[in-house]
Amino acid sequence: MADILVGTCSWTDPALMASGWYPAGRRDAEGRLRHYATRFPIVEVDSTYYGMPSRRNSTLWAQRTPPGFRFDVKAFSLLTGHPTRTAALPTDLRQPGDPSRVRADSGLLREVWLRFSSALEPLRTSGRLGALLFQFPPWLAPGPRGEQLVEECTRRAEGWPVAVEFRHPEWWSTERQAATARFLGSRGMAAVAVDTVQGLPASIPPIAAVTTPYLAVVRFHGRSTSWGSTAPGSKEESYRHAYTEAELAPWVSRVREMSRRAGVVHVLFNNCCADASVRAAEAMRNALETDPSCTLRGPGWQRRA
Template identity: 45%
Template sequence: MGTIRVGTASWTDKTLLASGWYPAGADTPEKRLAHYAKNFPVVEVDATYYGPPSEQTTRLWAQRTPPGFTFNIKAFSLLTGHPTRVSALYKDLRPETTKKNVYPQDLPPKAYEQVWSRFLAALDPLAEAGKLGALLFQFPPWFGIRRSNRDFLLEVVDRCKPLRPVFEFRNASWFEGANRDETLDFLRAHELPYVAVDMPQGHKSSVPPVMAATADLAVVRFHGHSDKWTSKDIYEKFGYLYSRAELAEWAPKLRALADEAKNTHVLMNNCCADFAQRNAATLIDLLGDAAVPAPAG
């Protein structure tokens, strides 16, 4: 069996800070990250989706965590084709426009290339410290199965080398009928890690929980089952606390996935109050020896 690292998709969320999960003494960003790293071996940074990180910030993350700790980084929205706030772009690359949001095609080609290179370069301190796990490319609901999108996955791999991108789809067409095997076969043929999800079903963005390893790295993200999944309020959207019984059903599935992959990352993305942290701790307990412990500080 390969390794299983369990963590959450945030350590700085305002509702987490207000929940009491952090001890009173963890009253600075440095102390909170250190406390998180005492409890979990991996974290997913979602803030990088909304705005590219600076190299100074990633260097601090590397310095403030013990050896063996892993950061997964969510790709900046522009790089996955999502609408991106003009104000989130690097100042010297912002196009002259009255639009609040832009897409890749709204930038000159040279500016688009610069966004890619600067985003990836900012991750160098984590990579050099051996603490960079995967780059999460979560695609928008309109990114369906077609040749041009499969080609884009390969383009992302080439752009990110030697870093490791992983791919999460939000369009069910990738797994409808015969497309399921076609998708998994394509990913395996190119050794592209796939992100399995647990999420509400019955929505345009819903993808079934297909548990499969398509490379030596597998990733599973738990989004919860809120009945307000379409809400624009993220705390309504992700405000779901899994029961121990629900997670107990997942434990054998995760062990089976780890039998297929060398490394498996499991991230709780139900980030509302301390739901994700509580559920991650429960899942680690259920997995027992299969779960990698938090690194010694």
């Protein structure tokens, strides 16, 4: 059975930091990460979606976590076709008179990828890198154009562990899901299974596909009925949710089945509301621990059967 690593999609989310989850004396940048790493074996870095990572931070993250800890790193928005603020680019890549949003071309994308990947080398060489998460925008529909963009992204990341999350529901529709799994699997990309509210136009089906033998990923986004909203200030509402045991229960068997087919399974909670993400992660870990067929990697970095 594969190792199952359970954690959250951020250790620096403002709501989490304000919740009191971090104890006194552990609320500075170093203390937060060191404390988090005593509780969970994996975390997602989401700040790299909004701005380019730095080699210095990657080095510090590796130094502040024990062997066996893993960081899943979210790809910079420009690399996945999302609108990107020009101000998010390194200063020397901006041109005088540039509009507020980046106009990407192949040369700029190549340079951004080189800098992005170089900044993550300390995580990679220290064995702390779990996967690069390529989350594609909700308007990227399945078909030749969508597949071409995905392939371009993954060609740049050749040799890196890549996980792909689609936000357009049709990728995982009943009619399309087998083709999507084949597409990802034939290119060595791990599918990201997602949990969201169901019944909305933007709802993603809870398909737990395993497309590579080395990795499977699940991201829990909460069950907010604001999922998919583009209204001003809607981001927090889209992910605000406190999971119940009943909502997590169906995923225990899905994760167990995924662990039979992949070398490692990453289970990450992205529901922001005070300490809701860490509480949900703890609840999922506890549920998996009661299943004798599951093997979890815990804070002591021992395999816990």
